[in-house]
Amino acid sequence: MIVHMGHTDSVYSVAFSPDGKSVVSGSWDRTVRIWDTRSSSSIGETLRGHNSGICSVSYSPLGDLIASASYDETIRLWDPNAGQQSGEALKGDNTFCSVAFSPDAKLIASGSGGHSSSPTAYAVQLWDVQTRKVASNPFKGHTSYLLSVSFSPDGARVVSGSWDKTVRIWDTERGTTIVGPLEHASYVYSTTFSPDGAQILSCLYDGTIRFWDARTGRSVGEPYTGHTDAVFSAAFSPRGTYVASSGSDMTVRLWDVRTGRQVDQPFNEHTEIVRSVAYTPCGQYIASGSNDCKVIIRKTSIEGPDSDDDPDSDVDLRPVQEITSQMSTREMFQCLVKAGCNDLSSTIDPDQDAARIMSGGGFGDIWRGELNDGTKVAIKAWRTDAL
Missing domain, CATH: 2.130.10.10 (YVTN repeat-like/Quinoprotein amine dehydrogenase)
Structure with missing residues (x-):
């Protein structure tokens, strides 16, 4: 503290x-x-x-x-x-x-x-x-x-x-x-x-x-x-x-x-x-x-990236890289992965019939579907032109 x-x-x-x-x-x-x-x-x-x-x-x-x-x-x-x-x-x-x-x-x-x-x-x-x-x-x-x-x-x-x-x-x-x-x-x-x-x-x-x-x-x-x-x-x-x-x-x-x-x-x-x-x-x-x-x-110790910090040590706050409209889609993707988001590119079946859109908004949509192993997931799909 x-x-x-x-x-x-x-x-x-x-x-x-x-x-x-x-x-x-x-x-x-x-x-x-x-x-x-x-x-x-x-x-x-x-x-x-x-x-x-x-x-x-x-x-x-x-x-x-x-x-x-x-x-x-x-x-x-x-x-x-x-x-x-x-x-x-x-x-x-x-x-x-x-x-x-x-x-x-x-x-x-x-x-x-x-x-x-x-x-x-x-x-x-x-x-x-x-x-x-x-x-x-x-x-x-x-x-x-x-x-x-x-x-x-x-x-x-x-x-x-x-x-x-x-x-x-x-x-x-x-x-x-x-x-x-x-x-x-x-x-x-x-x-x-x-x-x-x-x-x-x-x-x-x-x-x-x-x-x-x-x-x-x-x-x-x-x-x-x-x-x-x-x-x-x-x-x-x-x-x-x-x-x-x-x-x-x-x-x-x-x-x-x-x-x-x-x-x-x-x-x-x-x-x-x-x-x-x-x-x-x-x-x-x-x-x-x-x-x-x-x-x-x-x-708080209840949310945030995994950390090995001692509870009594100095505060360790990780820098945040902002996603901007000037970034390419690849740069945005790399930024999200670096921040801890899971890369599901190789584990999701793009041709599946189970995928359904659950919610839509100004920045993208939320889809519900399955991975190749049958795991049910919800995925946020960002519209890069809205960022």
Whole structure:
């Protein structure tokens, strides 16, 4: 376990870099800090510029920018390599409560508070990262503070959660609600898509976590119960098989999505409300930020690539190579195999009659079929022109 200390007020948000080598934190002390995930050291200087508390931070998928959203009605972009602000701040006319980069790193989504008379109050707003200009009209529908925004894996949708006790899924092209409003019994603090984009989860003031079908808006399974107070944040593991959550009960908890049950005992290292939780890209480590001003990184030992690391050794986070549209199909294939995906090219019968498409999406299809030895498998077929 690694404990990072340096903030002088509550840590509201944490996020890992795409390569897992650093974690960024945003605090009510008006600063952004970048921390080394292998040691208790900070990276570079403290990033200053906001005039009020920071509610949310997000790392660009390219790793070259950090976005921070503040009550000072600005979103600031930071260069983590240069350790300074990058360009002018994005300015609104309401407090910004949440921020997220799109999967292609070209857009930023923000969620705002404000006053009901303002045209951008309680709205989702898209921003162009390159021009630093508004990229859409405000997505209107919520009637109170938007505490959470998150893109779907394909970037075509944004999910938002609000103090108005609803969750909405928006079409990013049209700015219209396509699912919802999904009614809740209490305030919604956090929302996010599952890695496959099929579900969303919502974290509630009543201490529960709920799951929803991202296409139909229907409730999925029973709510997760275990936290003894409000749940502020939750994150899916990279494979989508686990969820980490944090809340007012000062704990971080792990859940098995397949069973809906809590895994092991909760982590109790924090001494105040835990406001944010995030998974590393490799899925082996979790970071959390708390009102106790600390950022803590801990090993989960339940997901991620095989490792011979000693549990008490320094964190070993493997670099992530991004698959891009500039790669050839062969390069993409090699990247997937290197990351641990099984090469089934020589073991699957391409002429079989048993293969059936089970699911389709923007990035590809899922097929169910058999290997030459009769083993039943499900295979994700990627559309390389959509990457």
